[in-house]
Amino acid sequence: MSAGDDGMEPVQAGFIGAGNFIGAHHLLTARDSPLLAIAAIADLDESLLARHANRMPVGYTTTDYRRVLDDPSVELVIIGTKQDLHARLIVESLDAGKWVFCEKPMAETQAETEAVLAAEARNRGRLAVGFNRRFAPAYAQCKRLMQTVPRPWYVNYRLMYPNPTQPDGTDFYSQHERILYEGCHILDLVSWLLEAAPRRVFMTGDRRRNNCCLLDYADGSQVSFMCGSMGSYCLWKEYMEVFGTWVGITISDFTDMRVRGFEGEFDRVYPPHLGEHADSILTHGFDFYEAYKVERMYEAREAYRSRYGMAIEHVRRPTPPGFEISQYGPEHPDLWGFIPDKGWVQSLEHFADSLRRQTAPENADGAAGALSTRLALALLRSLDTGQAVTLEAEG
Numbered sequence: 001m002s003a004g005d006d007g008m009e010p011v012q013a014g015f016i017g018a019g020n021f022i023g024a025h026h027l028l029t030a031r032d033s034p035l036l037a038i039a040a041i042a043d044l045d046e047s048l049l050a051r052h053a054n055r056m057p058v059g060y061t062t063t064d065y066r067r068v069l070d071d072p073s074v075e076l077v078i079i080g081t082k083q084d085l086h087a088r089l090i091v092e093s094l095d096a097g098k099w100v101f102c103e104k105p106m107a108e109t110q111a112e113t114e115a116v117l118a119a120e121a122r123n124r125g126r127l128a129v130g131f132n133r134r135f136a137p138a139y140a141q142c143k144r145l146m147q148t149v150p151r152p153w154y155v156n157y158r159l160m161y162p163n164p165t166q167p168d169g170t171d172f173y174s175q176h177e178r179i180l181y182e183g184c185h186i187l188d189l190v191s192w193l194l195e196a197a198p199r200r201v202f203m204t205g206d207r208r209r210n211n212c213c214l215l216d217y218a219d220g221s222q223v224s225f226m227c228g229s230m231g232s233y234c235l236w237k238e239y240m241e242v243f244g245t246w247v248g249i250t251i252s253d254f255t256d257m258r259v260r261g262f263e264g265e266f267d268r269v270y271p272p273h274l275g276e277h278a279d280s281i282l283t284h285g286f287d288f289y290e291a292y293k294v295e296r297m298y299e300a301r302e303a304y305r306s307r308y309g310m311a312i313e314h315v316r317r318p319t320p321p322g323f324e325i326s327q328y329g330p331e332h333p334d335l336w337g338f339i340p341d342k343g344w345v346q347s348l349e350h351f352a353d354s355l356r357r358q359t360a361p362e363n364a365d366g367a368a369g370a371l372s373t374r375l376a377l378a379l380l381r382s383l384d385t386g387q388a389v390t391l392e393a394e395g
């Protein structure tokens with residue numbers, strides 16, 4: 001066990017579920033952060049456990065997650081199974097006396113939500129839901145700026161990205177409602193940004209993949225949210241616009257932030273997750289980010305064409321950029337693809353730091369997890385009925 005930068009012992013983390021997402025993100029954060037140590041990893045897949053243990057220091061691995069919960073040296077449990085186990089594992093982990101960081105969504109149903117909230121009430125201040133976008137540097141700055149101007153605010157959010165299909169032709173969102181399993185991120189984000197729950201919600205589209213949502217707030221604020229599976233991998237995935245009286249902010253894929261109407265404020269460009277080519281992005285701006293992101297895909301263009309029938313072409317702009325994108329290649333050994341900074345590292349490190357200092361974490365808690373699920377379920381009711389759904393005032 002080694003001490004962190006300021007002499008604090010790293011938090012002993014036990015992982016339950018360590019598949020694609022956890023292996024690409026939270027395990028690497030725990031491996032690299034002075035705030036965290038990987039005490040244990042539990043997963044049903046023994047070959048996966050062996051791969052993780054070979055590439056990072058791990059106390060032990062196990063196929064029985066109860067061993068992690070029974071281990072008194074484990075302080076923090078990180079839950080990264082698929083969503084069907086989230087609520088049950090949160091309850092068991094909290095009641096085992098652990099701090100708990102669980103991936104989204106916190107719960108799939110109202111009954112699961114209530115079970116989690118009851119467990120959180122027995123174990124106050126120890127639950128975080130993995131709504132990492134609250135910690136994305138661009139979004140944190142957006143919130144700081146918006147808090148200086150009066151409401152109402154108008155938010156327009158676009159989350160649009162095709163889903164990779166499995167060899168059998170299915171994809172996750174052919175079987176799961178995207179608004180609940182991915183849209184939950186944005187339903188939490190706007191609730192955090194506006195610090196309010198909407199009074200009415202309305203959704204059109206289909207049940208699984210493509211939706212347009214409207215959220216209407218008591219102070220006159222409004223959110224429009226497009227959550228869908230169309231488009232091209234070549235176009236960046238997320239875009240947010242926020243408007244107040246005489247002010248506006250746009251953020252393209254967490255990277256390019258344009259700020260208008262705030263005295264003394266200026267546009268910003270944020271480096272990507274794991275920092276690959278950060279200097280070039282800061283020098284050349286979003287054009288470089290986008291061109292490089294697509295260039296990484298271009299290397300596999302034949303696979304995209306044969307698997308999806310999707311064309312991957314270089315980004316070509318009306319005027320030549322000040323860089324030759326073909327001269328840039330992969331640098332970071334852990335970076336699969338090329339992704340912006342959505343706040344994953346910061347959200348986990350902040351929670352570990354709060355545990356060690358015994359301070360109240362700013363992560364999404366059970367109430368926030370409950371609100372996000374509740375909004376997604378209300379939007380699905382709206383879709384079923386064709387009517388706006390009115391939500392009771394939050395207690």
Ligand SMILES: NC(=O)c1ccc[n+]([C@@H]2O[C@H](COP(=O)([O-])OP(=O)(O)OC[C@H]3O[C@@H](n4cnc5c(N)ncnc54)[C@H](O)[C@@H]3O)[C@@H](O)[C@H]2O)c1
Pocket residue numbers: 016017018019020021022042043044045048063065080081082083085103104105130132181
């Ligand atoms: N925050 C984000 O940006 C983000 C992005 C992608 C996925 N996620 C979340 O991450 C989670 C995992 O998604 P994924 O795509 O990596 O899934 P995955 O299927 O690749 O990984 C899940 C792992 O859980 C393991 N598991 C299942 N039951 C278990 C049990 N009883 N005990 C121990 N391990 C068990 C499986 O063996 C598997 O390795 C999901 O909740 C998803 O919503 C979050």
